[in-house]
Amino acid sequence: MFKKHSLKLATVIGAFALLNLSCLAEEASKVAVKKPAKGEKMDDLWGDSVVKLRATDAKRGQLFDDGNYAMFIHWGLYSTLGNKVDGKTYYGIGEWIMNSNMAGIPIPEYKKLANDFNPVNFDAMAVAQLAKDAGMKYIIITSKHHDGFAMYHSKADKFNIVDATPFGRDPMKDLAKACKEVGIGFGFYYSHNQDWTFPGGGRGPKKGADGIPASFDDYFQKKCLPQVKEITSEYGQIEIVWFDTPGDMPKKYVEELIEVVRKNQPNALVSGRAGHGLGDYQSLGDMEVPHHNVEGLWESVDTTNDSWAYAWYDENWKTPKQVLGLLVSCVGRGGTYMLNIGPRGDGSVPQRAADALRGSGEWIRRYPQVVYGAGPSPWHHGLPWGDVTTRGNKLHLAVFEWPRGGELHLPGLKNKIKSAKLLTGKESSVEIEHKKASGWSVFSLPVAAPDKLVSVIEVELEGEPDVDPCFAIDPVVSTEILAEFSDVSGAQLKRNRWMEKFGEWKHVNQVVNWQPGGAATWEVDVLIPGDYKVALNYTGKGRLVWKVAIQGGEAIQNQQNASSVFHDYKIGWINFPKPGRYKVGASCIEGDAQSAALKGIKFTPLN
Ligand code: JFZ
Numbered sequence: 001m002f003k004k005h006s007l008k009l010a011t012v013i014g015a016f017a018l019l020n021l022s023c024l025a026e027e028a029s030k031v032a033v034k035k036p037a038k039g040e041k042m043d044d045l046w047g048d049s050v051v052k053l054r055a056t057d058a059k060r061g062q063l064f065d066d067g068n069y070a071m072f073i074h075w076g077l078y079s080t081l082g083n084k085v086d087g088k089t090y091y092g093i094g095e096w097i098m099n100s101n102m103a104g105i106p107i108p109e110y111k112k113l114a115n116d117f118n119p120v121n122f123d124a125m126a127v128a129q130l131a132k133d134a135g136m137k138y139i140i141i142t143s144k145h146h147d148g149f150a151m152y153h154s155k156a157d158k159f160n161i162v163d164a165t166p167f168g169r170d171p172m173k174d175l176a177k178a179c180k181e182v183g184i185g186f187g188f189y190y191s192h193n194q195d196w197t198f199p200g201g202g203r204g205p206k207k208g209a210d211g212i213p214a215s216f217d218d219y220f221q222k223k224c225l226p227q228v229k230e231i232t233s234e235y236g237q238i239e240i241v242w243f244d245t246p247g248d249m250p251k252k253y254v255e256e257l258i259e260v261v262r263k264n265q266p267n268a269l270v271s272g273r274a275g276h277g278l279g280d281y282q283s284l285g286d287m288e289v290p291h292h293n294v295e296g297l298w299e300s301v302d303t304t305n306d307s308w309a310y311a312w313y314d315e316n317w318k319t320p321k322q323v324l325g326l327l328v329s330c331v332g333r334g335g336t337y338m339l340n341i342g343p344r345g346d347g348s349v350p351q352r353a354a355d356a357l358r359g360s361g362e363w364i365r366r367y368p369q370v371v372y373g374a375g376p377s378p379w380h381h382g383l384p385w386g387d388v389t390t391r392g393n394k395l396h397l398a399v400f401e402w403p404r405g406g407e408l409h410l411p412g413l414k415n416k417i418k419s420a421k422l423l424t425g426k427e428s429s430v431e432i433e434h435k436k437a438s439g440w441s442v443f444s445l446p447v448a449a450p451d452k453l454v455s456v457i458e459v460e461l462e463g464e465p466d467v468d469p470c471f472a473i474d475p476v477v478s479t480e481i482l483a484e485f486s487d488v489s490g491a492q493l494k495r496n497r498w499m500e501k502f503g504e505w506k507h508v509n510q511v512v513n514w515q516p517g518g519a520a521t522w523e524v525d526v527l528i529p530g531d532y533k534v535a536l537n538y539t540g541k542g543r544l545v546w547k548v549a550i551q552g553g554e555a556i557q558n559q560q561n562a563s564s565v566f567h568d569y570k571i572g573w574i575n576f577p578k579p580g581r582y583k584v585g586a587s588c589i590e591g592d593a594q595s596a597a598l599k600g601i602k603f604t605p606l607n
Contacts, residue, residue, distance in 0.1 A: 064299070067336060068330070071338070072338045081345070115164075119167055145189070157198065190231060225257065299330075302340065371389070415462055418461060488521075514588040520598055535569060537600045538597055544559070
C-alpha cells in the first residue's frame with residue numbers, strides 16, 4: 001500500500017517540483033486575474049528545482065534535521081506600498097506590485113520609492129527575539145527580491161538601502177548580529193534570475209540607460225555575481241542561500257553562484273530553487289504542505305497571512321493552532337516548515353503576525369520533542385484527529401481534535417506498546433490506559449483536552465515503529481481521505497493549480513475526465529461497524545449524480561449541486577456490516593461528468 005502511494009506521490013510531487021507546467025495553460029484560473037501580458041506567465045519562472053539527496057549533504061542537512069522550523073521574511077521597497085498605489089489597492093503578493101498583473105509600476109517610478117524609504121521602526125533584536133520566541137531555528141530574509149533593490153549595503157549596485165535611501169544604514173548587519181545574540185541561524189533570500197530593474201536581469205529592461213542592449217551575462221557579471229559574493233562574505237556565518245525562480249537561466253551561471261557559496265560558506269545550504277537540480281534540498285510549491293511523506297531534504301514555505309510582503313488589508317492571519325497544524329504535518333511528512341512574515345515599510349512587524357507566532361511558540365516550548373529532531377510519521381499521512389511525529393521508539397500523537405467519548409483510536413500499529421503518557425507540558429505526565437481491538441490501539445483519555453491548543457500523547461514502543469499505513473475510518477472523528485490516495489480507473493488523477501489572489505497559489509490533486517464506469521477507489525479499515533455519513537468534496541457544473549459503493553456491499557447514489565469552489569456535498573448513509581477492510585469506490589454517473597473534479601471522500605460516524 002505504502003509503495004503504491006509513494007510512487008503515485010512521487011509523480012505528483014515530481015510534476016509539482018519540476019514546475020514546468022505547460023498544462024497550466026489549460027487549467028483555468030479559479031479567480032479572474034488579469035491575463036498576464038505575452039511571455040509573462042508566472043509559472044515559467046520556476047525552472048527545474050528537483051533535488052536529489054546527495055551523500056555529502058549529511059552535515060549541512062543537520063540544520064533541517066534538528067531545526068524543522070524557520071522564519072522567512074519578505075521585506076523591501078515594495079513594503080512601503082503595502083499593496084496600495086495611488087489610492088488603489090491591489091490584492092495579491094505584495095512583492096510583485098511592480099508587475100503588470102498588479103499595479104504595473106514603471107521602473108523610474110518604482111526607483112523613486114527609495115527616496116522616502118526610512119524604516120526607522122525596524123528593530124533587528126525584536127525580530128530575532130520574535131523568531132526565537134516562535135520556536136524558529138533560523139531566519140531567511142530577502143537581501144534582494146525580483147525588484148532588484150538590495151536591502152543591505154551593496155558595493156556592486158547603488159540601488160540599495162544604504163546608498164539610495166534616507167535611512168542610510170544596513171539593517172542586515174543588525175539582523176545578522178541579533179540572530180547570533182539570541183542564538184538562531186541567519187541566511188539570505190536572493191533573486192538570482194529575475195531582476196526587474198537592472199539591465200539584462202530576468203524580466204528586466206533589455207537596454208541600459210545609455211540605450212545599449214544589455215544581456216543576462218551583463219546583469220550576471222555586474223550585479224548578481226558580485227552581490228552573491230557580498231552576501232556570502234560580509235555577514236558572518238550564514239545557514240542558507242535561498243535562490244528563487246531560476247526560470248530558464250543557463251546552468252553555468254547557477255554553477256558559478258553555487259561555487260561562490262561553497263567557497264565562502266562551506267556549511268551553508270543552497271535552496272533547490274537555485275535551479276538545474278543543483279541545490280541541496282527541495283522547496284515545495286509555495287503555501288503548501290504535502291499530504292504524503294516525502295523522502296530527502298525538503299521544506300515547505302508558507303506565510304502567516306496570504307501575502308509574502310506586507311499588504312495593508314491582509315488580516316487573514318493563521319491562528320496559533322493553524323500554524324501548529326501546518327508545522328506538525330510538515331514534520332510528520334518528513335520536512336521543514338519555513339513561515340513568513342512581511343514587516344511594514346517602516347520596519348515594524350504587524351502585531352497579529354507576532355501574536356500568531358508567539359502563541360504557537362509557547363506550545364512548542366511545552367512539547368519540543370514533537371518538532372525538534374523529530375522524524376516523520378510511520379503512517380505516511382495525517383490521521384483524522386491529528387498527526388504523528390517520532391523519535392526512536394517513541395511516537396508523539398499530536399491531537400488537534402480531541403475525541404468525544406474518552407477514547408482515541410490509532411489504526412494499524414503493529415508494535416507492542418511499552419507505555420502511553422498524556423503530556424502536560426511540564427515535567428510531569430499522566431500514564432494512560434490502552435488496549436488492542438481488531439488491529440487498532442485504543443487509548444483511554446480524560447473527557448476534556450488537557451492542552452487548550454493541541455494535546456500530546458507520547459507512546460513508547462517495543463522496537464522501531466512498525467505500522468500498516470492503510471487509511472482507516474475513525475469511529476469518533478470525521479475521516480477525510482483525499483482523491484490523490486485512490487486507485488483511479490476510467491478517470492484521471494490530475495493536479496490543478498490556480499491563483500486565489502495574484503501569486504497566492506492553491507493546488508489540488510483531483511479526479512477528472514470521468515468516463516462511464518470510471519471510479520476512484522480507496523481501501524479503508526473499519527473498527528466499529530455500522531452506518532456512516534458519506535460526503536464527497538468536488539467542484540463541477542450543475543447537478544451531478546454520484547454513486548458511492550462498497551465492493552460486495554451497499555451502494556448509494558444521489559444528485560447534488562456543484563459549484564466552482566471545493567465543498568463537501570452529502571451523499572447519504574452507508575453501512576459497513578463488520579470490522580475489517582473494505583474497498584469503497586466513488587463515481588460520477590450522471591450530469592456534466594466532464595466538469596466534475598473530485599477532491600476527497602469523508603466518512604462521519606452518526607453520533
Ligand atoms: C516566488 C516569488 O516569486 C515570490 O515573490 C515569493 O518570494 C515566493 C516565496 O517565491 O514565487 C514562487 C516560486 C515558486 C513557486 C510558487 C511561487 N512554486 O514552486 O510553486
